[in-house]
Amino acid sequence: MNHMETTIRTIRSLLAAAFLGGLAATAQAHGDVTPQAVDVSTLKPLGEQWLTENPYRGDKEAIRIGDSAFNQNCARCHGLGAVSGGIAPDLRYLPIDAETDEYFIGRVRHGVTRNGAVYMPPFEGTLSQEAMWAIRAWLDTVHEK
Structure with missing residues (x-):
């Protein structure tokens, strides 16, 4: 040869x-798509009423918790560091504003289903409002235009 x-x-x-x-x-x-618990005991409780704007934006503790919560619950589809490999949307490009906060929380709470196919499971009842907003606070830190 x-x-x-x-x-x-x-x-x-x-x-x-x-x-x-x-x-x-x-x-x-x-991987394991079972949602993982998120300890939010160090965050200010938000109560029963669902907020439409992120109360934790810029909060260092919420960002720390959100980083871990994202890796445990979201990265398997949305990618490590929110850099999507194409399975799901790349969340680094979510605009940082109240309108997008409302969109984000609705999608995370209720999931996404199209024509009967589940594209994203609902996390309401599994993740607390505090955990969801902490994830959003962390996503703000990796935002790209």
Whole structure:
């Protein structure tokens, strides 16, 4: 076998390994989709009434909690650091304003279903309002235009 054939075989092997590795990563991308509890005991309680604007915007403790909560509950679909791999929307591009806050909380609370297919599960009853707003506070810190 000459040098060119060896090089071509090596390239084919590397491409096959990369492809199969990508399939394995995609198959496991969602991992354990059971929502994980979020400890919000250090945050100001928000009460029973659902807010439409993020009360924790810029709050360092909420951002810390939101970072962890996002990684535990959202990153499996929306990507680590909110950098989507295409499975779900890239949340870094959500505008930082009251209108988008209302949109965000509605989607997280009620989920997204189209033609009977669940694109995002509802988190109301699983994550508290405080946890959802903490996630939004963290998303503000990774915002891109």
